[in-house]
Amino acid sequence: MNASIVIADDHPLMLRGLTDFLTSKGFNIVGSAADGNSAYNLIVKLKPEIAILDIRMPHKTGLEIAEACKKNNLLTKIILITFDKEEELYDKAKAFNVYGYILKEFAIEEIETCIKSVANNTPYFSEEIASYLEASNLDHKPNNLDLLTKSELKIVKLISENKTSHDIADELSISVRTVDKHRSNIVAKLVLDNKPTSLSIWAGLNKRHL
Template sequence: MIRVYLAEDQSMLNSALTQIIELEDDLTVIGSAKDGQVACDEVMRLKPDVAVLDIEMPKRTGLDIADKIHQAQIETKVIILTTFAQKAYFERAVAASVSGYLLKDSPSDQLISAIREVVQGLTRFDPELVVNMVSAAHNPLTAREQSVLVESVTGGTTHEISERLHLSDGTVRNYLSAIFSKLGVRGRLEAIQIAKENKWI
């Protein structure tokens, strides 16, 4: 029996995915959460075979949890679910050694297949995501600069961004300055617009 943990902050989708997974004879959902911190704590405690993680959740993102699993070197395989075909997210997921990266509007049978495949040591990345990443123009931004810019999309002060990324205020300011210089812009809004148009974030 493949033990699955599900983290998805939308209640209806959380319930629907749980029911779909539970319909399979060889899969069982051992826990679920709508909060990233709760999900992280429970995944580290329960050590499921597969953690299916929403990329955007309160308190901790799916990528934060994937990073934690990777650093802790536990055997849990990670599948990221996202509505965002963003290069920065994808690159961070690869760096965290996730086994799957699927769009939320993918057919449910693709998720079921992906769960079985990652347990066998295979990887499953949505073809649309891969095409977008390969076709994107050359990205002058480093992975960390992309992360800072992604956090800037949701707004907030430099201090708030630094807290979310566990960096100092000065470091975030330096990253933003480097981003503006590389993209030839004066502020965050212009930088975000250019990065989105080129699928760098």
């Protein structure tokens, strides 16, 4: 795993534990910070491919850092870790092009998979947070699923399982170009925006209906 990574968390044990764990797994940790300002300055200075950020930190929150990165066209992909299950925070993460969103209680179990997915330009959102929001707010089957063809539904289901376009192409024995064409058609039919995370988030939230 060669992607450069910055980690930030204001809880020393979490910061040290996550840094040591990922270093032991061979991940390329290039910097760490204990507050939001320091984390953002590291991102600006080091331009890491990935930044793993606590969503709540002093001086700048993980969301504020994600917003600043989007505003200033910084290409670092943001992964947020949090104890929060608030829909408002989740929606803001989507708006700021966050690539990963995982709950702290599952961080050690999910962080490797999340990093590898994000490094391959595939957003990763914890199934637990998606399931929680789904149970809270999405009890009814979305009407726009009826707009999708059987092939598109199959692809959306695989997207909900955090499969990349290459994974989907291999599984369905079609070209990556065909998968990407389907993805574009699905985004248009569902009236989603073209942010990289939008379809993945939508698929995750509607997983049980697929």
